[in-house]
Amino acid sequence: YYDNFTQCTEHEANNASCFWPNPLAEDFITGIHKQFFSNCTSEKVHWEDPPDEILITLILIPVMLTCAMITLVVWCSKRSDTLV
Template sequence: WIKCRTFSQNTWILFLVLAQTFLIVCNESLMLEKLPRCGKSFEEMMKKVDSKKWCNLTEFIPYYDNFSLCTEQEASAARCFWPNRLAQGFITGIHKQFFSNCTSEKVHWEDPPDEILITLILIPVLLMVAMISLVVWCSKRSDILV
């Protein structure tokens, strides 16, 4: 009976220890205190890039990668998941600061002229009709295949 009781107490203690390690409490104030360091570092790196090239991802991708890793590490150090709403809010602020004038140019597709469109539709249709006719004709003339 003593062994069972000891086992049960040990099990309970083990459970509590494991529960504490799995219980992650995000320290949001610490994360919000540390994230601006990432923004400051990104801002310093972006000063090296001409502001006219801020919309060209290839010009600053290494800096943005460092910024992203920094925010992830700071969130992790504060025992917070990443991304989370606070980190996303901070990242969105950085995006507004640097990339608010970047717009994607949408290509407006137009149909080709009617003559070309009709030709592009009729060619495959006529080819299918020709192939079906050829198969039917060959199946009726099975004597030439033997």
């Protein structure tokens, strides 16, 4: 819709021998937005931290997986040294 509106206003500005964009067209577009979008309410999202139980779980799972992977890599590297 905006593309069609822009092309239309640009065409009309050229017909009137005006440069595009111009302050009159900008005021017109701003007025339309103020008129049609004045009643729009923007509900702001209120972000909250999760409960402590969930937060602790979300922190501990990656920590434990990292420790487990490090242990597995160290164990496998020591084990391959004894086989060779």
